Each structure stands twice: as C-alpha cells, then as structure tokens.
Amino acid sequence: MSNNPVQTVSTSGDKVKVALAVFAALAGVVGFYALAGQQTLLRASALIGGLVVAVLLLWTAEPGRNFLAFAKESVRETKKVVWPSRKEAMQITGVVFGFVVIMAIFLWGTDKLLEVVLYDLILGWK
Known part of the structure; x- marks a missing residue:
C-alpha cells in the first residue's frame, strides 16, 4: 500500500465529486416535487x-470514468453474443417445457405412491 499524496488527494476529490453528484441528483428530484404546482416543463x-x-x-x-469504460465494454461484449434464431429459441423452449411436464408427472406419481404406502399400508387409513 503506497502513501502517494497525489493519489490520496485525487481519491478524496473523487469522493467529493461523487457526493456532489448524488446531492445534485437528489436536488433535481426534490425540485421536481417542490414545483408541483408549476408547469410540467419547469x-x-x-x-x-x-x-x-x-x-x-x-x-x-x-x-464515473471507470463506470463509463465498464458500460462501453459491456456493450461491446453484448455485440459479440451469438443470439439463437427464432427456430432455435422455440426448440429450446419446447425441450424445457417437455422436461417440466415430465418432471411434474414424475413428482405427482412419486407423491401418490408415497401417499398409498404411508396412509394405506403403514397407517391403515383408507
């Protein structure tokens, strides 16, 4: 950890800028509601x-500059994504839907089997 005074001043200056930015955003929101009786444009x-x-x-x-660089890189990475075609998306959706139906039937059957074993065979309730 270095004790670079320029970096420390820059960091505390950045903290002040961020705090002022938050204050400015809040002031804009408060101003919007404080001017409730005024024209919408104002x-x-x-x-x-x-x-x-x-x-x-x-x-x-x-x-802020770091966030801007991150946002630009995110957009660049999004452009690299190979999105599925409509046909591929429908096929994948069909597979997922089919799996969900099969699992629902399996879990229903397991529940009914356990119900029969527990209530009819073990407890003798009918």
Missing part, C-alpha cells in the same frame, strides 16, 4: 437539470 427541467449536473460531476471523477 418541473421536468428541474429534474433533468439535476441529473445532467450529476452526470457531468460523475464524468469528471475517476469512479
């Missing part, structure tokens, strides 16, 4: 303004 502007300020503050902080 209320929406307060909300959007608070959210825009929050995003801009997060963009300048290291955690």
